[in-house]
Amino acid sequence: MPHPFNGTKLDCPVHLVLSYIGSKWAILILQELFQGSRRTNEFLSALPGISTKTLTARLRELESYGLVKRTVFPEVPPRVEYSLTAKGREVQPIMAALNQVGQQWLVHSPGEGRNTPSNRSTTSYGPRSR
Secondary structure, X not given: OOOOOOOOOOOOHHHHHHHHXXXXXXXXXXXXXXXXXXXXXXXXHHOOOOOHHHHHHHHHHHHHOOOEEEEEEOOOOOEEEEEEOHHHHOOHHHHHHHHHHHHHHHXXXXXXXXXXXXXXXXXXXXXXXX
């Protein structure tokens, strides 16, 4: 699949990765999938504020980039599960690195007492603030 074009250079690898994972909700969806396969209702429970329409659009987008695999089970009613592809799993170390930088920035930012590492829950790539 050709990579998306947003009016910037297409040969920049950082831009390419960010164009795939930088849309609203994409990182949180991937974060859920780092923990294992998910069904639509599991995403909706884990991601308060996302609508079914937006979730479906983001999952289709991530699937079109080859990051997410959609599996439909031949049952009545049909069961659909989403999981990461090998390409999607390649994003996890990137997320871990971003998480590490974010932790350092939170510690050194104004108002650091509000959101210290000990006050946050953990995710599959590190602490998550909520």
